[in-house]
Amino acid sequence: MAQSKKHAAEEISTWDVLASVFEERAENLSRQELEAWSAQSPRDSAILSKLKGPGSKLLTGPRGSGKSTLLRKAYFELLEDREVLPAYVNYARALALEPMFHTHANALQLFRQWIIFKVIDGIHSSVLEMQQSAPPEMLELANYGQLLIRSLEVGDPPAILDKAVSPSELLVLLESWTEQLGCRRCVLLLDDAAHAFSQEQQQQFFEIFRELRSRRVSGKAAVYPGTTSYSPFFHVGHEAEVLEAWYHPDDDSFLPIMRSIVERRLTPSLLSRLEGRQEIIDYLALASFGLPRGFLNMLSQFLGVEEGTPVQPNRSRAVGAVADHAESVRGIFLALSSKLPRFKHFVEVGKELEGSVIRRLRSYNKGRDVKQKAVVVAIEEPIRTELDRILNFLEYAGLVRKMSSVSRGVKGRFQRYTLHYAIVLAENVLSLGKSYTLAAAVEALRSRSAHAFVRGRGETFLGAKFAERCKLDLPPCGSCGAPRVSPEQRYCMRCGAELTNVSIYEELLKAPIDELPLTKSRIARIKAHTDLRTMQDVILDDELQTIRTVPYIGPIWASRIRNYAQEFVSV
Amino acid sequence: MSRTPWLEVNKSEEAVRLDISQLCSPGVFVELSPIDEYYSNSLLLLLRSGESSFSEQWMLRLLLLGQVSVTETYFRRILSGLLNVCPVVRRTASAETVALGAVFYYKSEDLGYGLIENASMSGVKEIKSQTQKVAGVAIPNNSSISAAIEAFDKVCHLRHATVHFHGELSSRNARELGIEPSESRAVWLTPITFQAIVGTCHNAVRAYNRFMFERVLERWTGEGLLQSDWNEDRKLFRPLHKLFYSNRDGVGIRRPYSAYLQFRARVLK
Numbered sequence: 117m118a119q120s121k122k123h124a125a126e127e128i129s130t131w132d133v134l135a136s137v138f139e140e141r142a143e144n145l146s147r148q149e150l151e152a153w154s155a156q157s158p159r160d161s162a163i164l165s166k167l168k169g170p171g172s173k174l175l176t177g178p179r180g181s182g183k184s185t186l187l188r189k190a191y192f193e194l195l196e197d198r199e200v201l202p203a204y205v206n207y208a209r210a211l212a213l214e215p216m217f218h219t220h221a222n223a224l225q226l227f228r229q230w231i232i233f234k235v236i237d238g239i240h241s242s243v244l245e246m247q248q249s250a251p252p253e254m255l256e257l258a259n260y261g262q263l264l265i266r267s268l269e270v271g272d273p274p275a276i277l278d279k280a281v282s283p284s285e286l287l288v289l290l291e292s293w294t295e296q297l298g299c300r301r302c303v304l305l306l307d308d309a310a311h312a313f314s315q316e317q318q319q320q321f322f323e324i325f326r327e328l329r330s331r332r333v334s335g336k337a338a339v340y341p342g343t344t345s346y347s348p349f350f351h352v353g354h355e356a357e358v359l360e361a362w363y364h365p366d367d368d369s370f371l372p373i374m375r376s377i378v379e380r381r382l383t384p385s386l387l388s389r390l391e392g393r394q395e396i397i398d399y400l401a402l403a404s405f406g407l408p409r410g411f412l413n414m415l416s417q418f419l420g421v422e423e424g425t426p427v428q429p430n431r432s433r434a435v436g437a438v439a440d441h442a443e444s445v446r447g448i449f450l451a452l453s454s455k456l457p458r459f460k461h462f463v464e465v466g467k468e469l470e471g472s473v474i475r476r477l478r479s480y481n482k483g484r485d486v487k488q489k490a491v492v493v494a495i496e497e498p499i500r501t502e503l504d505r506i507l508n509f510l511e512y513a514g515l516v517r518k519m520s521s522v523s524r525g526v527k528g529r530f531q532r533y534t535l536h537y538a539i540v541l542a543e544n545v546l547s548l549g550k551s552y553t554l555a556a557a558v559e560a561l562r563s564r565s566a567h568a569f570v571r572g573r574g575e576t577f578l579g580a581k582f583a584e585r586c587k588l589d590l591p592p593c594g595s596c597g598a599p600r601v602s603p604e605q606r607y608c609m610r611c612g613a614e615l616t617n618v619s620i621y622e623e624l625l626k627a628p629i630d631e632l633p634l635t636k637s638r639i640a641r642i643k644a645h646t647d648l649r650t651m652q653d654v655i656l657d658d659e660l661q662t663i664r665t666v667p668y669i670g671p672i673w674a675s676r677i678r679n680y681a682q683e684f685v686s687v
Numbered sequence: 688m689s690r691t692p693w694l695e696v697n698k699s700e701e702a703v704r705l706d707i708s709q710l711c712s713p714g715v716f717v718e719l720s721p722i723d724e725y726y727s728n729s730l731l732l733l734l735r736s737g738e739s740s741f742s743e744q745w746m747l748r749l750l751l752l753g754q755v756s757v758t759e760t761y762f763r764r765i766l767s768g769l770l771n772v773c774p775v776v777r778r779t780a781s782a783e784t785v786a787l788g789a790v791f792y793y794k795s796e797d798l799g800y801g802l803i804e805n806a807s808m809s810g811v812k813e814i815k816s817q818t819q820k821v822a823g824v825a826i827p828n829n830s831s832i833s834a835a836i837e838a839f840d841k842v843c844h845l846r847h848a849t850v851h852f853h854g855e856l857s858s859r860n861a862r863e864l865g866i867e868p869s870e871s872r873a874v875w876l877t878p879i880t881f882q883a884i885v886g887t888c889h890n891a892v893r894a895y896n897r898f899m900f901e902r903v904l905e906r907w908t909g910e911g912l913l914q915s916d917w918n919e920d921r922k923l924f925r926p927l928h929k930l931f932y933s934n935r936d937g938v939g940i941r942r943p944y945s946a947y948l949q950f951r952a953r954v955l956k
Contacts, residue, residue: 220831220834221831221832221834221835221838221890221894222829222830222831222833222834222835223831225829225834275827275830275831276827276828276829276830277829277830278829280829601879602879604879604882604883605879605882606882606883606885606886607733607882607885607886609737609878610737611734612730612733612734
């Protein structure tokens with residue numbers, strides 16, 4: 117018995133170490149791991165150069181596209197450089213401040229101060245990393261800021277804000293500190309910026325971002341495509357240059373980059389299991405659709421890291437990993453129903469759109485030569501507002517990638533979208549037949565026509581009256597059941613009762629752990645061995661003690677599961 | 688001596704008689720806390736705003752006037768009420784003067800109204816100054832209460848425009864509302880935007896109610912006015928709780944005694 121327990125513990129330890137290799141989130145990698153494990157293409161170098169340079173930039177891309185990796189790399193390189201004062205600030209916890217908007221009239225003011233003091237805290241951390249002495253004013257503000265940030269993030273805002281720093285004051289401070297520390301410039305690397313779904317909060321963020329620039333100070337913010345609301349005075353492109361973090365899977369350099377990631381991350385023993393199986397790496401890389409996090413996720417599943425026991429990597433496992441990944445990408449889109457409950461019907465129609473696009477593409481591709489196949493859908497412009505919103509959501513989730521629009525002369529102008537390759541493969545959109553080889557799938561994706569697409573109006577894909585289905589889901593009056601007439605309505609028109617607007621964050625905390633991106637068996641094991649049932653339970657699990665009692669969950673997996681829960685309620 | 692006008696431009700004025708007795712009736716005593724009275728009056732306005740007969744601009748503007756009026760009334764009720772229930776407020780206000788006529792006009796328990804009858808409560812400056820003058824309480828900047836009252840101040844500017852300029856904003860109104868002075872603007876309401884105004888007023892009332900209740904209790908605790916014994920403390924606590932508690936909101940503890948026990952356990956110990 118003692119022997120088998122020891123053996124199990126050793127197994128957990130081995131697989132936990134392997135799990136760390138597949139850690140997808142750049143924020144959770146150490147500097148050494150980041151440098152050792154992430155590959156860098158010429159394109160990445162060009163983006164890094166812009167991130168480290170002057171001028172405001174917006175780094176755009178869906179989840180897992182490498183935005184945090186690029187920002188963190190820029191940060192570490194600037195730290196090394198010592199000529200520029202960098203600050204890396206992560207705003208992923210923005211949603212934790214959302215309940216405050218339901219209890220405090222000055223929530224917007226407090227939110228602004230949270231944004232500003234996180235920058236001050238970030239600068240202070242950099243100064244410590246550079247092993248320099250922080251100017252007294254910076255120290256004082258950073259100490260105050262840390263307490264304020266913590267109190268806001270745990271839902272205990274101060275009754276009175278003792279110190280408030282305006283964006284223009286912050287700019288003056290940053291310039292002064294840059295000079296005092298002997299640096300030429302100051303670069304603010306703002307990660308997960310403006311990811312809170314409140315339009316008002318996003319606009320606040322960009323108003324501040326817009327002011328944080330001068331000859332010496334520049335800000336770079338990571339944003340999601342499709343769902344970011346800029347303030348009325350912030351003109352994208354003019355106020356900040358847009359950089360795309362998302363790799364293009366059609367680029368010639370894409371597959372070599374992905375192969376390089378594999379070589380950097382995997383141990384020799386794991387690499388040996390992939391020897392002679394390059395088509396699998398390419399298959400998974402293409403299925404990731406240019407998103408390294410997805411690639412690592414699928415690779416991890418393919419090699420059986422999650423299961424904790426050695427597995428035989430084969431075609432079936434690769435296909436299974438891609439199918440699961442397609443489901444998880446869909447899951448991000450479908451989760452919008454929980455995070456933005458009033459757009460529930462839009463998400464439902466979006467799901468129909470995906471299905472319709474898949475069927476049309478499959479039908480188009482049937483019987484066509486490999487070089488003529490299509491993975492792009494083109495929607496005729498002008499696109500109806502409702503459909504535009506759905507497409508923005510799909511783009512945010514990474515399910516589609518927006519391309520340039522094209523003109524077909526008298527036939528009209530069309531906005532093009534590429535469908536996620538994991539879905540293309542999982543649903544056999546390329547119509548490759550029943551048992552195609554992985555090499556054939558890779559070849560089909562690599563040599564498909566860049567100009568072929570299926571096209572139509574929104575009605576072509578969704579039916580004539582689809583817009584009627586895109587109604588905001590506004591719960592009726594809780595007192596008399598009268599329907600709401602407008603999303604801005606605060607009181608029932610019939611009985612005057614106050615219409616409740618629940619805190620999204622608090623609702624997300626109550627979400628069941630079944631919504632975590634884990635295999636069913638792992639979730640079943642957590643439920644069988646613990647009483648962890650909601651996201652909140654996982655997040656509040658002190659020192660991860662409870663979750664570590666589950667068989668085959670060691671410290672690294674426990675930490676990863678908590679990260680998943682935090683990610684679920686963060687963005 | 689008057690003379691015949693050189694030129695007529697409109698009809699002549701005439702003798703009119705305004706029978707005030709036909710225009711006034713005895714006041715109605717309301718057995719509700721000021722916040723619940725506020726909610727009750729505001730609800731009437733809210734329900735009217737949803738009716739099609741009230742969809743015209745001038746009707747909605749009238750409702751705006753009514754909404755600000757019931758909000759102002761709340762502030763007056765609370766400050767006057769505090770004079771009856773809080774010895775510290777009585778002490779603070781005892782240095783203020785009241786017109787002799789007010790002493791004859793108001794009942795003794797309503798004399799507080801005499802203190803504030805000439806003051807406007809439609810604006811952040813006025814609310815802060817009257818709260819300081821009558822209750823000796825300073826409303827701090829950079830707080831939830833100040834943000835709530837500052838938002839109410841904007842509603843007051845809309846009301847000002849409605850009362851004095853038939854809805855047109857003056858340059859001062861525009862400046863205070865943060866509107867670019869490039870063109871003249873007027874108040875324009877819909878049932879939904881009227882709801883936003885009601886929400887702003889609700890916010891100010893709720894924030895003020897919570898804030899003042901806590902400040903009074905804080906002061907009583909600080910000055911040792913509470914003995915941690917219900918038999919002694921109920922003379923002060925019960926009327927205070929009754930003044931501030933909202934049955935309509937129904938949060939916290941409804942019964943004064945139970946609320947006192949929780950307060951004692953958490954604060955007085």
